[in-house]
Amino acid sequence: MNDTSRRKFLAAAAAGAGGVAAGTVGLTITSADASSPSKRGPSTHGKEPVVAWIEDPASDQLVLMSGDREVTVRDRDLVARLLSATGGK
Amino acid sequence: MSSHREAPEISKDPVADGTDVYAFVSPDRPDTVTLIANFIPLQKPDGGPNFYEFGDDVLYEIHVNNDRRPAADLTYQFRFHTEVRNPNTFLYNTGPISDIADTTWNRPQYYSVTEVRDGEKRVLGKNLPCPPVNVGPRSLPDYAAVARQAKVNLPGGKKVFAGQRADAFHVDLGSIFDLGALRPFNEAHLISMPEMNGRNAVQSYNVHTIAIQVPIDQLTRDGSRPHDPMLKKSVIGVWATASRRKSRVFDAASGTYVGVGPWQQVSRLGNPLFNEVVVPMASKDKWNVEPPAGDAAYEQYVNHPELAGLLPVLYPGVFPNLKAYDKPRADLHAILLTGIPTGVVPGFQNYTGDTPADMLRLNVAIPPSESPNDLGLVAGDAAGFPNGRRIDDDVVTIELRAIAGLTIPLVDPSFTPDGATSAIQDGTSNTNAKLLNHFPYLGLPGGGYQTEPGTTKAS
Numbered sequence: 402m403n404d405t406s407r408r409k410f411l412a413a414a415a416a417g418a419g420g421v422a423a424g425t426v427g428l429t430i431t432s433a434d435a436s437s438p439s440k441r442g443p444s445t446h447g448k449e450p451v452v453a454w455i456e457d458p459a460s461d462q463l464v465l466m467s468g469d470r471e472v473t474v475r476d477r478d479l480v481a482r483l484l485s486a487t488g489g490k
Numbered sequence: 491m492s493s494h495r496e497a498p499e500i501s502k503d504p505v506a507d508g509t510d511v512y513a514f515v516s517p518d519r520p521d522t523v524t525l526i527a528n529f530i531p532l533q534k535p536d537g538g539p540n541f542y543e544f545g546d547d548v549l550y551e552i553h554v555n556n557d558r559r560p561a562a563d564l565t566y567q568f569r570f571h572t573e574v575r576n577p578n579t580f581l582y583n584t585g586p587i588s589d590i591a592d593t594t595w596n597r598p599q600y601y602s603v604t605e606v607r608d609g610e611k612r613v614l615g616k617n618l619p620c621p622p623v624n625v626g627p628r629s630l631p632d633y634a635a636v637a638r639q640a641k642v643n644l645p646g647g648k649k650v651f652a653g654q655r656a657d658a659f660h661v662d663l664g665s666i667f668d669l670g671a672l673r674p675f676n677e678a679h680l681i682s683m684p685e686m687n688g689r690n691a692v693q694s695y696n697v698h699t700i701a702i703q704v705p706i707d708q709l710t711r712d713g714s715r716p717h718d719p720m721l722k723k724s725v726i727g728v729w730a731t732a733s734r735r736k737s738r739v740f741d742a743a744s745g746t747y748v749g750v751g752p753w754q755q756v757s758r759l760g761n762p763l764f765n766e767v768v769v770p771m772a773s774k775d776k777w778n779v780e781p782p783a784g785d786a787a788y789e790q791y792v793n794h795p796e797l798a799g800l801l802p803v804l805y806p807g808v809f810p811n812l813k814a815y816d817k818p819r820a821d822l823h824a825i826l827l828t829g830i831p832t833g834v835v836p837g838f839q840n841y842t843g844d845t846p847a848d849m850l851r852l853n854v855a856i857p858p859s860e861s862p863n864d865l866g867l868v869a870g871d872a873a874g875f876p877n878g879r880r881i882d883d884d885v886v887t888i889e890l891r892a893i894a895g896l897t898i899p900l901v902d903p904s905f906t907p908d909g910a911t912s913a914i915q916d917g918t919s920n921t922n923a924k925l926l927n928h929f930p931y932l933g934l935p936g937g938g939y940q941t942e943p944g945t946t947k948a949s
Contacts, residue, residue, distance in 0.1 A: 450739070452750045469752050
């Protein structure tokens with residue numbers, strides 16, 4: 402992930418559930434749509450809430466959910482920044 | 491129960507809780523199959539003012555397999571949305587509802603039906619009306635007439651209905667879950683009590699039904715209507731699921747939950763009682779989120795069912811042959827996980843391949859029975875369970891007897907069932923609402939005003 406896209410993502414994540422979806426070009430490693438498998442990432446239309454899920458704070462893995470889609474991002478630095486932003490340990 | 495509140499997690503989410511699945515060749519339209527999935531268990535009819543309704547945030551699906559690999563080749567998806575006509579009243583209805591479009595119904599619910607065939611989606615209907623729930627005679631002076639308006643014809647000869655109905659399942663819950671007791675055999679129980687008739691615990695409750703009737707040639711792999719039961723293509727597998735968005739956030743601004751992310755299956759149902767009495771408690775939640783194709787993980791519980799071990803303990807001396815039988819239960823494995831292969835029951839098979847998967851398996855070439863026997867195939871009526879499942883089939887008795895060893899001789903002629911096996915029953919019969927002889931077959935839901943209080947005895 403380059404710095405530009407990371408900054409975009411962090412801005413969106415910080416906005417929380419009421420925020421704006423990020424343009425996450427280059428972030429997608431895996432994506433899922435339960436009813437029809439899709440390779441699309443989260444919406445780039447900026448109209449849908451985003452939920453970020455870090456199941457294991459010690460890992461490099463982050464799941465982003467938006468609309469009926471999710472993408473899994475692997476970026477330890479990004480996970481660490483989000484944890485720091487939430488005051489997590 | 492068949493699958494009412496059958497697992498710890500889904501018991502806390504009744505709107506998504508599948509209770510029963512039925513699949514049968516329609517008796518009045520034998521060129522079609524009727525698929526029914528019930529949800530929202532144990533609805534007390536007077537449970538207002540916020541009466542029961544489908545979840546706008548739930549994806550309900552009925553799946554069909556037709557290629558002998560236990561994955562969905564055809565799925566019917568149902569999505570609901572609810573409207574509030576008058577936001578300034580607490581009332582479900584502001585006057586009598588005589589027509590399904592009456593504006594006196596303050597909270598109408600609508601739905602869409604989408605067919606997914608080999609991955610391709612096609613919307614079959616949108617904004618289709620559900621009927622209101624049966625509030626009472628003042629609100630719905632002719633409930634049957636309003637409910638009939640919710641039967642919808644879809645393209646290609648299909649019919650659909652989604653709304654409240656009377657539960658058709660019958661079982662003595664109070665007795666069975668009190669240490670496996672069957673009231674007619676109370677005296678033989680390890681903790682003996684006087685014998686008595688069974689009590690149908692479900693007869694006064696409603697459910698929410700999704701029913702779709704589909705021409706057989708739209709369900710089979712090659713688009714034909716087979717007439718030879720021994721053909722592989724004559725068998726379809728059926729199961730139903732409910733899914734929710736993977737994450738839920740409570741939006742305090744609106745006071746409601748917001749779902750975000752892909753659909754995640756939270757409820758599954760094929761054969762009645764599979765997750766309820768075969769899968770152990772610690773695995774039930776996991777089972778609910780998995781596809782049938784992964785059921786090899788649960789084979790051990792079918793091959794050596796806990797209940798078969800409990801019966802000789804709970805009823806000492808009654809089941810000596812069952813107690814001594816220690817082979818894997820190939821009979822139950824066939825009935826529940828693969829279908830019955832050719833050569834076991836003369837003139838019949840509903841085998842879908844050797845991959846274990848919990849599905850109802852319906853041989854669509856078996857015509858409806860002219861004299862249905864609610865004990866189905868074990869009583870010689872090949873049009874009934876476990877060949878699919880008709881609404882009237884007494885699946886509790888069938889499965890109790892099967893687990894007690896009645897069906898072992900089908901695959902192991904050396905076994906002789908205990909004398910009591912063919913007498914086992916919970917003592918209930920179908921005392922639920924009268925069934926219809928036409929689609930959607932399930933009886934009208936009990937009315938709220940008509941509801942009578944039950945027991946409050948604590949001892």
